[in-house]
Amino acid sequence: MKQSVGRPAPGNGARVSAPLLDPSVRRVALVRLRVGLGDLLCSGPALRLLRAARPDLHVTLVTWAEMAPVVERLGGVDELLAFPGAEGVPERPPDPAGWAPFVAAATARRFDLALQVYGDRPAANRVTAALGARLVGGFAPTGWDPPAGTGHLHLRYPVHLHEAQRHLRLFAHLGLSEAAAPPLHFPIGVDDEAAAAALLARHGLVPGHYAVLHPGASAATRRWPAARYAAVGDALAADGLAVVVTGVAGERDVAAAVVAAMRTPAVDLTGATGLGGLAALLRDAAVLVGNDTGSAHLAAAVGGRSVTVFLPGDPVRWAHGGPRHRALAADVPCAPCPHLVCPIDFRCADSVRPADVLAAARELVP
Template identity: 55%
Template sequence: MTPLGTVESVAILRARTGLGDLLCGVPGLRALRARLPHAHITLITYAEMAPVVERMRTYVDELLPFPGWPGIPERPVDEQALPAYLADARARRFDLALQAYGANPAANEATAALGARRTGGFFITGTIEPDLAVHLPYPEHRHEIDRHLDLMAHLGAPPAGRALEFPLTPEDEASAAAVKPDGPYALVHPGATSPSRRWPAERFARVADELARRGLQVGITGVPSEAELVAEVRGHMRAPSLDLCGRTSLGGFAALLRDAELIVSNDTGAAHLAAAVDTPSVTLFLAGDPVRWAHPRPHAVVRVQVECNPCRHLVCPIDHRCAQRLEVAHVLAAVDAL
């Protein structure tokens, strides 16, 4: 019998704040649901990720908001909320709690603290005494999707495909329709959470101008906090463009993206959303690692190999050579290849 043989409730600690992180976990959740169609599956992550988790309702029954944990860097620990969270989790008596965060012993501590009947998931060799029937050494050099599929397969839940998913609603369609251009259009997404993953705005503008010259209307997208960056890109452009920064809900952006001819984006959530809605994309990898995060065609990777990439720096401590050596011509060649 596999470790999942008698499991009726599963808690999965996925304490991430990135859209791409959660989307790349969907294939693993799909495999688990196929293996345990009647189990109650709880995803533990930050409350702000509720709009993304809501799209996973086929595979996830509920979100248990995570107040943070010492050593998990995504958010400061909410010390006041932590006792009630732990009491709530322990009262549920999960059959199985899985550390699906990654290579961080603090995440194993946070998972063990849930008080489940059995605890498993990823671990780093030498940091804990693992139950090897339900623990898996963190597969460092695998794609993010495949890491989670590996874990589920180890538990006895075989893969059910690598495709990402982001279901759309009528409200999403209406949000997109309010700003959608008439005729063929492309999207350019110059933002990213960390500066080390952002290509210069002036070069994005030159790419956008070339897309316009090819006969496409061009929309520049971003979240509301990126309004200044979007304005900078548009300010460098010669061709007309649409300011789509913060103009839709997340679901509306997904619907807008689905109907685009393509998107040119930094390595950020928009690129993963493009994979989820089957829109061709050109993704610029600077500090980020395409081995871990890139998607297969019709999604193209553009990068230059330098001495130090990929790297974990949020801000480049030297001259950001991975960005400076990536030319507009490289990006346009990928656009034309698609």
């Protein structure tokens, strides 16, 4: 089969009213073609709900191989089937040579049910249909209609729900109850605790007495300016908190700009933590101030406190509620928007004031 697949072939849509509870459904593929930490963390509650309801199910997550370290910690997933990319899936360029082996590996697993849990893109439905499952369903993107006879296996993509709630809503549509939905969760292991404790000791940091700034993000339009982070950092330092700057190794320049703009010293731990170590660091922080990116979701998943700055991002979809979290969104007519590069003047960055972010952080600091 060519890598660029056509419209989904109809699966065997023989009426199954609640496929996730049907005992004949034993092997399930979930097509989640995202590369973000937050994307997968927001899938976690639905995955754990499914595992609690059907511990006998073998669940395969179809996603990018690089997400394995996150998938291993999610719970509710038995294996990862590496996705080679496909036309219409923008996260990574497709690998045409990998498509036939991928389809062969999927077909060999003889899935009873394959679900598109990616989002609002028909390309993901084409990938889902190509897995050869007996039943095919999941999200029905805007403007896309399910193949005849499979409408009951699909849910029109719920645009105006939080990302975690979308997955719970789909699974409820397919037979589960949302009433017992677990919260976001990320397990922190013994090795993670030891690594974080050593890092804190090395830099003289005390749990509960430091603030974390996370100024990086995958897209430039999601990065609140360094000078504004520096202003917040200086004010928190004046309040008596140590200031830590975090990020992945590729964000060292972004972090360095914040540190250089601060009048007070900061501890730059960019690239110095593993995923579990970062989780422990965020859990024990007085507060995290960051962009709409994975660190905010990680803080929520480990019970930390967070202030998240939303520029083009949609807080309805991505902000976490509750007393330990605050979201500040751009107050401009063009937000939210999908742009990775602003086509005008990045006015959303100017609309979020350091004074407001600082006030939100101070509300959360114990």
